[in-house]
Amino acid sequence: MSDFNPLNYLNLYSNPTTVKEYIEQLHADQLYKRWDTFIKRWRHLDEMTTIFEILYFIDVSQPVGWDLFYNTTSYLSVRVNVGQFVWATGTLFSTKFFGLLSPPVFYDTLPQLYTRKEVIRSMNRLPEPPPPPAGHVDVYDEPAYWIQDASLDYTHHQLMGRYFAERRSNNLGDIEPISLSDDFLLRKGFEPVRLNYDLGEYPTRGPNMSLKPQEGFQILRDSETRLLEAIQNGYAINGNREAVPLHNNPESFASDISGNDMFGAIVESSTSSINIDYYGSIHGDLHGNIADIIDPRYPQEFPMPGVQDHQEVNLPDPTFYQIHLYIDNLHRRHKYASPQIRSEKELVVSGxxxxxxxxxxxxxxxxxxxxxxxxxxxxxxYFEDVTRDVSNAVVDCNRLSQGEIFQTKVQQLNYxxxxxxxxxxxxxxxxxxxxxxxxxxxxxxxxxxxxxxxxxxxxxxxxxxxxxxxxxxxxxxxxxxxxxxxxxxxxxxxxxxxxxxxxxxxxxxxxxxxxxxxxxxxxxxxxxxxxxxxxxxxxxxxxxxxxxxxxxxxxxxxxxxxxxxxxxxxxxxxxxxxxxxxxxxxxxxxxxxxxxxxxxxxxxxxxx
CATH class of the missing domain: 2.60.40.1520 (Hemocyanin, C-terminal domain)
Incomplete structure (x- = not known):
């Protein structure tokens, strides 16, 4: 339905006020533009959440509802911010359509985020950009098959365990976690290996950069101090200034799970945090501070922040693993602070x-x-060659209509x-x-x-x-x-x-x-x-x-x-x-x- 407009069908939506306000803002050009960089910060996340809510609350149990869902999705897909739309619909597949439909994989939808930039530039016949202001940086030693694997997403502790196993597999040493001390430097620079949504360049970070000049540095330190106090004291402080235990003595499985959920919520600063104003958002703020380290008052120097603010492209950056080792160490300190050490006697099943x-x-x-x-x-x-379709990153649609095939080969680890x-x-x-x-x-x-x-x-x-x-x-x-x-x-x-x-x-x-x-x-x-x-x-x-x-x-x-x-x-x-x-x-x-x-x-x- 090419002339479909959600404003003409508000009576069919479960949340017509939300739909009306969002579509009117879209028509008034008050939202992020279609190819603007998608940064997971508050305004971007609010707009993405609205897209999700519009689609999620459509009743698809009847044909008229399914038609409305299809037309609304089609309408939004060609008008709203690409990053917001992809993340909103990805969340939709894992909730509303959980188990029923498999979403398109990100590296097929937005191959420019998961393919080496030289390949995308060559395919689109784009000129080589000028050298980055910080100069070319090539000091990272992460295994190529690991950082180039487009299907690799992360669950933090599992990812770090596997990451160190890959470093052992390649005779690489340990890494240094992020530190919030005055003299800590990000010794490794990073020149991004992939392009942005609009095929633009992410900024390059030079070596030996300090977090201290950042405006948010003291906020990070305050969050760290309060988290360490919570671990040491065995309790966190909620919004009413009440002490909430992180552990029980003796510790049951239920109290262990409950305390870990609470600690995870204050580290990740989810809506479940018992006191977001006090504990802050140390994980997200670390990514954001390092993303802005070359442009502390972003966006004064560069049109987009560094890759640490972009989940799709930050895995190749060695600093990503320093951040997550720091977070993993916080988690370990919390878990090891339990008054009860687990022993083999707890595991034994007689008979x-x-x-x-x-x-x-x-x-x-x-x-x-x-x-x-x-x-x-x-x-x-073993390694195997895998062919991936990258046609979604082609700018000239005429070349697609003429039947040109756009693929790239990558080497993938398998077993x-x-x-x-x-x-x-x-x-x-x-x-x-x-x-x-x-x-x-x-x-x-x-x-x-x-x-x-x-x-x-x-x-x-x-x-x-x-x-x-x-x-x-x-x-x-x-x-x-x-x-x-x-x-x-x-x-x-x-x-x-x-x-x-x-x-x-x-x-x-x-x-x-x-x-x-x-x-x-x-x-x-x-x-x-x-x-x-x-x-x-x-x-x-x-x-x-x-x-x-x-x-x-x-x-x-x-x-x-x-x-x-x-x-x-x-x-x-x-x-x-x-x-x-x-x-x-x-x-x-x-x-x-x-x-x-x-x-x-x-x-x-x-x-x-």
């Missing part, structure tokens, strides 16, 4: 034994993993799929619902020495979490790696969603000689989730795609344990790594190697 674990690559016999076995399980990764094969003995009398939790982490630190127990536990990243039925006697289970509940939903799941870890990045790259890894498996009874959540079972597993990292938009989390359990807080095993207990209890650490094949399936693999 249940994880007798053996075998990792079997597809088409192979596999190996049993025992600490006294000379053969260590080997998992393999050879394998099965977890578990043998579990149950001395219990009845049939029970159980959950298996699988984690992995590099065993050696950047110095080549074994990591401390605390550091290895904290660096554990989740590989899978799945329900199974435990019967009396010996149980043999096979779990394909491709069905991991950490990853984006599997193709045979009836519910569709785009959230989750990229399936091809399930394993870190590893090295040609083998990256030593520790694999941990825990099996324990499935319990009802907190606050009325369901029991996670084989019967409802398909209703929770990508559960481990994404939860569910309207269902309670179907697990009574905190996310990341049992490594979400300080835990002590006696003896370390449960040595000598393999096969005798319901959990165990196992040795594995990750090896990588450098280019294709036909070449010698690298090993994990």
């Amino acid at each position: 249940v034994q994880l007798r053996s674990l075998k990792l079997q690559r597809k088409g192979t016999l596999g190996w049993n993993i025992w600490p006294w076995t000379p053969k260590v399980q080997v998992l393999t990764t 050879h799929e394998f099965d977890y094969k578990l043998e579990i003995w149950s001395g219990h009398m009845g049939v029970e619902n159980f959950i298996a939790r699988i984690f992995m982490a590099p065993y050696l630190g950047a110095d080549g020495k074994p990591s401390s127990e605390d550091d290895l536990h904290w660096s554990m990243f989740e590989m899978d979490k799945f329900p199974f039925v435990l019967k009396p006697g010996l149980n043999r289970l096979t779990r394909p790696s491709g069905r991991s509940l950490v990853c984006v939903g599997h193709e045979d799941q009836k519910l569709r969603r785009a959230c989750g870890w990229p399936r091809h990045l399930l394993l870190p790259k590893g090295t040609a000689d083998g990256l030593a890894m520790k694999l941990f498996v825990l099996v324990s009874p499935a319990q009802a989730g907190q606050n009325g959540g369901a029991v996670y079972t084989v019967d409802n597993e398909m209703n929770f795609p990508a559960l481990s990292l994404c939860g569910h938009p309207w269902e309670k989390y179907p697990d009574d344990k905190p996310m990341g359990y049992p490594f979400d807080k300080k835990i002590h095993f006696d003896p370390p790594f449960a040595a000598g207990l393999i096969g005798l209890t319901n959990y165990g650490f196992y040795d594995s190697h990750d090896e990588n094949k450098m280019h294709s399936r036909d070449q010698k693999p690298n090993f994990l």
Whole structure:
């Protein structure tokens, strides 16, 4: 309907006042322009939220509602700010249409944000821009396959665990977290490798820059001081100046989850923060301050802030990982401040034994993993060439109409799929619902020495979490790696969603000689989730795609344990790594190697 105008159909909307005000502002040219840079700051977010609310509250249960939704979406798609529209509709797919429709992936919708700028410029026959004022910067050492992976989004702790595994895979050292001390410098500069929505250049940040001259620096310091005080005191201060405990003594799973939710809300400064005026928004403000570091009174010097204000393009910047290491360390201090240290006694399920674990690559016999076995399980990764359509970044539509094909090839990390094969003995009398939790982490630190127990536990990243039925006697289970509940939903799941870890990045790259890894498996009874959540079972597993990292938009989390359990807080095993207990209890650490094949399936693999 080319002449469609929402103002002519206000009686069909559930929120006509919102629709009327927004469309009138759009017609009056009072909103951000179509190709303006989308910055996740208040006005941009308010406009994006309005787009979302207009579409979300349309009743599509009847044909007239679906027609209204279709026409409204079409109308907005060619008029409103592109970034706002993409983020609003992406949120719509994960809520209103959760499980029913899969949204178009961002790198197909806006390939200029996920493709090297040289490719986009060449494709559009654009001239080379002048050198940046700060000069060309090329000092970052992040692995190219990692920073160029367009499907990589982030869930902070999981991302940092995997990031350090990739650094170990490439013989790179540790990094320095952001510091708010007077003498701290961002030693690495960054010249962005991608373009903006309108194919413009993001500004380059030179090396050795200080946060101190920033107007918001003291606000950051105040937030840090108050967060550290909350951790030390064990309570946060709400808007009524009341102390709200972050931990209980003794700590239950419920209080642990509640306290962590509260702490996360004040760090992220979500609407759930109990005192946003006091604790501020340290995570968002760090990104914003570093984005503005070359233009402290933005937008005086540059038409857009630096990449740290743009979630789509900030992963290649080494400072991104310094920010998130800082935030992750805050989270660790909070979790380790719990008055209760977790121990192996908390994990034990009497009468249940994880007798053996075998990792079997597809088409192979596999190996049993025992600490006294000379053969260590080997998992393999490889690189593959992937072709991506970048036609949405073409400026000249005539070239598209003439049938020209615009594609680019990128090298992507992948892995050879394998099965977890578990043998579990149950001395219990009845049939029970159980959950298996699988984690992995590099065993050696950047110095080549074994990591401390605390550091290895904290660096554990989740590989899978799945329900199974435990019967009396010996149980043999096979779990394909491709069905991991950490990853984006599997193709045979009836519910569709785009959230989750990229399936091809399930394993870190590893090295040609083998990256030593520790694999941990825990099996324990499935319990009802907190606050009325369901029991996670084989019967409802398909209703929770990508559960481990994404939860569910309207269902309670179907697990009574905190996310990341049992490594979400300080835990002590006696003896370390449960040595000598393999096969005798319901959990165990196992040795594995990750090896990588450098280019294709036909070449010698690298090993994990």
